[in-house]
Amino acid sequence: MSVNYSISELARELDVTTRAIRFYEEQGLLAPERRGQERIYSPKDLVTLKLILRGKRIGFSLAECKELIELYDPSGGNRKQLEAFMSKIAERRLQLAQQLLDIEQMQLELDTAEERCLAALAEAPH
Protein backbone atom coordinates (compact mmCIF):
# COMPACT_ATOMS: atom_id res chain seq x y z
CA MET A 1 0.00 0.00 0.00
CA SER A 2 3.07 2.20 0.21
CA VAL A 3 2.99 4.20 -3.02
CA ASN A 4 6.36 5.56 -2.08
CA TYR A 5 9.88 4.56 -3.05
CA SER A 6 13.29 4.55 -1.53
CA ILE A 7 16.07 5.91 -3.70
CA SER A 8 17.32 2.50 -4.69
CA GLU A 9 13.83 1.26 -5.53
CA LEU A 10 13.37 4.27 -7.77
CA ALA A 11 16.77 3.68 -9.31
CA ARG A 12 16.00 0.05 -10.08
CA GLU A 13 12.57 0.90 -11.48
CA LEU A 14 13.87 3.47 -13.95
CA ASP A 15 17.32 2.03 -14.50
CA VAL A 16 19.41 4.94 -13.31
CA THR A 17 22.02 5.18 -10.57
CA THR A 18 21.26 6.61 -7.16
CA ARG A 19 24.08 9.03 -7.78
CA ALA A 20 22.26 10.43 -10.81
CA ILE A 21 19.03 10.81 -8.84
CA ARG A 22 20.79 12.69 -6.06
CA PHE A 23 22.50 14.83 -8.66
CA TYR A 24 19.17 15.79 -10.22
CA GLU A 25 17.97 16.84 -6.80
CA GLU A 26 21.12 18.86 -6.25
CA GLN A 27 20.36 20.64 -9.52
CA GLY A 28 16.85 21.43 -8.39
CA LEU A 29 14.98 18.99 -10.62
CA LEU A 30 13.65 16.86 -7.79
CA ALA A 31 12.59 17.61 -4.23
CA PRO A 32 11.57 14.41 -2.46
CA GLU A 33 10.18 14.26 1.06
CA ARG A 34 12.43 13.26 3.90
CA ARG A 35 11.97 10.89 6.80
CA GLY A 36 14.85 11.99 8.93
CA GLN A 37 17.77 11.80 6.58
CA GLU A 38 16.20 9.41 4.14
CA ARG A 39 14.63 10.48 0.88
CA ILE A 40 11.08 9.35 0.21
CA TYR A 41 9.92 9.47 -3.37
CA SER A 42 6.25 9.89 -4.28
CA PRO A 43 4.54 8.83 -7.51
CA LYS A 44 4.81 12.45 -8.60
CA ASP A 45 8.56 12.30 -8.15
CA LEU A 46 8.54 9.18 -10.27
CA VAL A 47 6.74 11.04 -13.04
CA THR A 48 9.19 13.90 -12.81
CA LEU A 49 12.13 11.56 -13.05
CA LYS A 50 10.57 9.87 -16.06
CA LEU A 51 10.25 13.26 -17.68
CA ILE A 52 13.91 13.93 -17.03
CA LEU A 53 14.96 10.66 -18.60
CA ARG A 54 12.71 11.21 -21.57
CA GLY A 55 14.25 14.62 -22.04
CA LYS A 56 17.71 13.16 -21.91
CA ARG A 57 16.89 10.57 -24.54
CA ILE A 58 16.14 13.33 -27.00
CA GLY A 59 19.20 15.30 -26.10
CA PHE A 60 17.88 17.84 -23.61
CA SER A 61 20.28 19.21 -21.05
CA LEU A 62 19.33 19.04 -17.39
CA ALA A 63 18.78 22.80 -17.47
CA GLU A 64 16.26 22.33 -20.27
CA CYS A 65 14.58 19.48 -18.41
CA LYS A 66 14.33 21.70 -15.37
CA GLU A 67 12.60 24.36 -17.44
CA LEU A 68 10.13 21.80 -18.70
CA ILE A 69 9.37 20.70 -15.17
CA GLU A 70 8.77 24.28 -14.11
CA LEU A 71 6.54 24.89 -17.11
CA TYR A 72 4.44 22.01 -15.93
CA ASP A 73 3.26 23.83 -12.83
CA PRO A 74 2.58 27.49 -13.66
CA SER A 75 0.36 28.05 -10.62
CA GLY A 76 2.62 30.48 -8.77
CA GLY A 77 3.24 32.97 -11.53
CA ASN A 78 2.28 36.53 -12.32
CA ARG A 79 1.12 37.63 -15.73
CA LYS A 80 4.59 38.50 -16.96
CA GLN A 81 5.96 35.12 -15.94
CA LEU A 82 3.05 33.27 -17.47
CA GLU A 83 3.59 35.02 -20.76
CA ALA A 84 7.26 34.07 -20.61
CA PHE A 85 6.13 30.48 -20.03
CA MET A 86 3.90 30.63 -23.07
CA SER A 87 6.72 31.75 -25.31
CA LYS A 88 9.05 29.11 -23.91
CA ILE A 89 6.43 26.52 -24.72
CA ALA A 90 6.23 27.85 -28.26
CA GLU A 91 10.02 27.62 -28.56
CA ARG A 92 10.05 24.03 -27.39
CA ARG A 93 7.36 23.16 -29.90
CA LEU A 94 9.53 24.49 -32.70
CA GLN A 95 12.50 22.54 -31.41
CA LEU A 96 10.52 19.32 -31.18
CA ALA A 97 9.19 19.84 -34.69
CA GLN A 98 12.75 20.25 -35.96
CA GLN A 99 13.80 17.12 -34.13
CA LEU A 100 11.00 15.18 -35.76
CA LEU A 101 12.31 16.28 -39.16
CA ASP A 102 15.83 15.33 -38.15
CA ILE A 103 14.77 11.90 -37.06
CA GLU A 104 12.82 11.25 -40.22
CA GLN A 105 15.82 12.31 -42.25
CA MET A 106 18.03 9.99 -40.22
CA GLN A 107 15.66 7.13 -40.88
CA LEU A 108 15.94 7.78 -44.61
CA GLU A 109 19.69 7.75 -44.29
CA LEU A 110 19.56 4.44 -42.47
CA ASP A 111 17.48 3.11 -45.36
CA THR A 112 20.22 4.13 -47.78
CA ALA A 113 22.93 2.72 -45.56
CA GLU A 114 21.08 -0.57 -45.27
CA GLU A 115 20.62 -0.84 -49.03
CA ARG A 116 24.30 -0.23 -49.61
CA CYS A 117 25.19 -2.69 -46.96
CA LEU A 118 23.00 -5.36 -48.51
CA ALA A 119 24.49 -4.63 -51.92
CA ALA A 120 28.00 -4.97 -50.50
CA LEU A 121 27.00 -8.21 -48.81
CA ALA A 122 25.76 -9.57 -52.12
CA GLU A 123 29.21 -8.89 -53.60
CA ALA A 124 31.17 -10.20 -50.65
CA PRO A 125 32.42 -13.78 -50.60
CA HIS A 126 30.93 -16.10 -48.01
Add this chain to the structure above:
Amino acid sequence: MSVNYSISELARELDVTTRAIRFYEEQGLLAPERRGQERIYSPKDLVTLKLILRGKRIGFSLAECKELIELYDPSGGNRKQLEAFMSKIAERRLQLAQQLLDIEQMQLELDTAEERCLAALAEAPH
Protein backbone atom coordinates in the same frame (compact mmCIF):
# COMPACT_ATOMS: atom_id res chain seq x y z
CA MET B 1 32.39 27.40 -60.49
CA SER B 2 34.30 26.42 -57.39
CA VAL B 3 32.04 23.94 -55.62
CA ASN B 4 34.47 23.99 -52.75
CA TYR B 5 34.53 25.89 -49.47
CA SER B 6 37.05 27.37 -47.17
CA ILE B 7 36.62 26.56 -43.51
CA SER B 8 35.05 29.90 -42.70
CA GLU B 9 32.66 29.69 -45.66
CA LEU B 10 31.55 26.31 -44.43
CA ALA B 11 31.23 27.65 -40.92
CA ARG B 12 29.07 30.56 -42.00
CA GLU B 13 26.92 28.38 -44.22
CA LEU B 14 26.09 25.92 -41.46
CA ASP B 15 26.35 28.25 -38.52
CA VAL B 16 29.10 26.54 -36.59
CA THR B 17 32.50 27.74 -35.46
CA THR B 18 35.69 26.91 -37.31
CA ARG B 19 36.94 25.48 -34.04
CA ALA B 20 34.12 22.98 -34.01
CA ILE B 21 34.81 21.96 -37.62
CA ARG B 22 38.48 21.41 -36.89
CA PHE B 23 37.53 19.46 -33.81
CA TYR B 24 35.31 17.14 -35.82
CA GLU B 25 38.21 16.51 -38.15
CA GLU B 26 40.49 15.83 -35.20
CA GLN B 27 37.97 13.24 -34.05
CA GLY B 28 37.95 11.57 -37.44
CA LEU B 29 34.53 12.72 -38.63
CA LEU B 30 35.83 14.84 -41.48
CA ALA B 31 38.84 14.55 -43.78
CA PRO B 32 38.93 17.51 -46.15
CA GLU B 33 41.47 17.95 -48.93
CA ARG B 34 44.41 20.24 -48.41
CA ARG B 35 45.98 22.87 -50.62
CA GLY B 36 49.23 23.33 -48.79
CA GLN B 37 48.15 23.92 -45.25
CA GLU B 38 44.64 25.06 -46.06
CA ARG B 39 41.61 22.86 -45.78
CA ILE B 40 39.40 22.58 -48.83
CA TYR B 41 35.90 21.30 -48.25
CA SER B 42 33.95 19.52 -50.96
CA PRO B 43 30.15 19.24 -51.28
CA LYS B 44 30.52 15.78 -49.80
CA ASP B 45 32.19 17.25 -46.74
CA LEU B 46 29.29 19.67 -46.51
CA VAL B 47 26.85 16.78 -46.46
CA THR B 48 28.87 15.01 -43.81
CA LEU B 49 28.93 18.08 -41.64
CA LYS B 50 25.18 18.49 -42.05
CA LEU B 51 24.78 14.92 -40.88
CA ILE B 52 26.88 15.65 -37.83
CA LEU B 53 24.80 18.68 -36.92
CA ARG B 54 21.58 16.78 -37.48
CA GLY B 55 22.84 14.07 -35.20
CA LYS B 56 23.73 16.59 -32.54
CA ARG B 57 20.28 18.15 -32.66
CA ILE B 58 18.78 14.85 -31.67
CA GLY B 59 21.30 14.23 -28.96
CA PHE B 60 23.84 11.99 -30.63
CA SER B 61 27.39 12.08 -29.38
CA LEU B 62 30.19 12.69 -31.85
CA ALA B 63 31.17 9.05 -31.49
CA GLU B 64 27.67 8.04 -32.56
CA CYS B 65 27.76 10.48 -35.44
CA LYS B 66 31.06 9.01 -36.52
CA GLU B 67 29.53 5.57 -36.55
CA LEU B 68 26.68 6.81 -38.72
CA ILE B 69 29.15 8.34 -41.17
CA GLU B 70 31.03 5.08 -41.37
CA LEU B 71 27.83 3.14 -41.89
CA TYR B 72 27.15 5.35 -44.86
CA ASP B 73 30.04 3.93 -46.85
CA PRO B 74 30.28 0.18 -46.30
CA SER B 75 32.35 -0.42 -49.46
CA GLY B 76 35.56 -1.49 -47.74
CA GLY B 77 34.20 -4.17 -45.47
CA ASN B 78 34.37 -7.91 -45.23
CA ARG B 79 31.35 -10.05 -44.51
CA LYS B 80 31.80 -9.96 -40.75
CA GLN B 81 32.03 -6.16 -40.71
CA LEU B 82 29.05 -5.78 -43.00
CA GLU B 83 26.96 -7.91 -40.71
CA ALA B 84 28.07 -5.80 -37.79
CA PHE B 85 26.99 -2.75 -39.78
CA MET B 86 23.57 -4.27 -40.35
CA SER B 87 23.00 -4.84 -36.69
CA LYS B 88 24.19 -1.35 -35.82
CA ILE B 89 21.69 0.00 -38.32
CA ALA B 90 18.96 -2.02 -36.66
CA GLU B 91 19.97 -0.65 -33.27
CA ARG B 92 19.83 2.90 -34.51
CA ARG B 93 16.39 2.29 -35.96
CA LEU B 94 15.16 1.20 -32.56
CA GLN B 95 16.67 4.24 -30.93
CA LEU B 96 15.11 6.59 -33.46
CA ALA B 97 11.74 4.92 -32.97
CA GLN B 98 12.04 5.45 -29.22
CA GLN B 99 12.96 9.07 -29.76
CA LEU B 100 9.90 9.57 -31.92
CA LEU B 101 7.77 8.27 -29.07
CA ASP B 102 9.57 10.52 -26.61
CA ILE B 103 9.01 13.58 -28.77
CA GLU B 104 5.33 12.83 -29.22
CA GLN B 105 4.99 12.42 -25.48
CA MET B 106 6.78 15.71 -24.93
CA GLN B 107 4.41 17.41 -27.32
CA LEU B 108 1.48 16.12 -25.31
CA GLU B 109 3.07 17.47 -22.18
CA LEU B 110 3.51 20.83 -23.80
CA ASP B 111 -0.19 20.75 -24.64
CA THR B 112 -0.98 20.21 -20.98
CA ALA B 113 1.45 22.88 -19.88
CA GLU B 114 -0.06 25.34 -22.33
CA GLU B 115 -3.58 24.63 -21.15
CA ARG B 116 -2.60 25.16 -17.55
CA CYS B 117 -0.77 28.31 -18.45
CA LEU B 118 -3.78 29.69 -20.27
CA ALA B 119 -5.99 28.81 -17.32
CA ALA B 120 -3.62 30.57 -14.95
CA LEU B 121 -3.57 33.58 -17.25
CA ALA B 122 -7.35 33.73 -17.18
CA GLU B 123 -7.20 33.91 -13.39
CA ALA B 124 -4.35 36.41 -13.24
CA PRO B 125 -5.05 40.14 -12.97
CA HIS B 126 -4.08 42.29 -15.89
Add this chain to the structure above:
DNA sequence: TTTTACCTTTACGTTAACGTAAAGCTGCTG
Protein backbone atom coordinates in the same frame (compact mmCIF):
# COMPACT_ATOMS: atom_id res chain seq x y z
C1' DT C 1 55.69 48.02 -47.02
C1' DT C 2 52.68 47.59 -43.48
C1' DT C 3 48.15 46.61 -42.50
C1' DT C 4 44.21 43.51 -43.14
C1' DA C 5 42.11 39.25 -43.65
C1' DC C 6 42.44 34.96 -43.95
C1' DC C 7 44.50 30.53 -42.58
C1' DT C 8 47.41 27.28 -39.53
C1' DT C 9 48.97 24.52 -35.06
C1' DT C 10 49.52 23.97 -30.10
C1' DA C 11 47.87 24.20 -25.74
C1' DC C 12 45.45 25.24 -21.75
C1' DG C 13 40.60 26.39 -19.82
C1' DT C 14 35.69 25.35 -19.13
C1' DT C 15 31.06 23.22 -18.45
C1' DA C 16 27.88 19.38 -17.92
C1' DA C 17 26.78 15.20 -15.98
C1' DC C 18 27.77 12.28 -13.50
C1' DG C 19 31.49 8.19 -11.41
C1' DT C 20 33.93 6.81 -7.60
C1' DA C 21 35.75 6.52 -3.21
C1' DA C 22 35.70 7.65 1.73
C1' DA C 23 33.64 7.98 6.10
C1' DG C 24 29.89 7.53 8.83
C1' DC C 25 24.69 6.67 10.70
C1' DT C 26 20.73 3.22 11.24
C1' DG C 27 18.42 -0.95 11.78
C1' DC C 28 17.88 -5.72 11.65
C1' DT C 29 19.71 -10.47 11.90
C1' DG C 30 22.50 -14.36 13.09
Add this chain to the structure above:
DNA sequence: CAGCAGCTTTACGTTAACGTAAAGGTAAAA
Protein backbone atom coordinates in the same frame (compact mmCIF):
# COMPACT_ATOMS: atom_id res chain seq x y z
C1' DC D 1 27.05 -7.68 19.78
C1' DA D 2 29.15 -8.15 15.36
C1' DG D 3 28.11 -7.65 10.86
C1' DC D 4 25.71 -6.70 6.84
C1' DA D 5 22.37 -3.88 3.90
C1' DG D 6 20.98 0.40 2.77
C1' DC D 7 20.98 5.16 3.62
C1' DT D 8 23.59 9.69 4.15
C1' DT D 9 27.15 13.68 2.99
C1' DT D 10 31.52 15.41 1.20
C1' DA D 11 34.79 15.64 -2.11
C1' DC D 12 37.78 14.72 -5.74
C1' DG D 13 38.08 12.45 -10.59
C1' DT D 14 36.56 11.92 -15.41
C1' DT D 15 34.82 12.52 -20.21
C1' DA D 16 32.89 15.11 -24.07
C1' DA D 17 32.80 19.00 -26.78
C1' DC D 18 34.30 22.52 -27.60
C1' DG D 19 36.09 27.95 -26.16
C1' DT D 20 39.85 30.84 -25.99
C1' DA D 21 44.26 32.63 -26.38
C1' DA D 22 48.95 32.61 -28.30
C1' DA D 23 52.13 32.56 -31.98
C1' DG D 24 52.91 32.35 -36.45
C1' DG D 25 52.49 31.72 -42.16
C1' DT D 26 50.39 33.88 -46.68
C1' DA D 27 48.47 36.94 -49.83
C1' DA D 28 46.11 40.94 -51.48
C1' DA D 29 45.14 45.77 -50.66
C1' DA D 30 46.26 50.45 -49.14
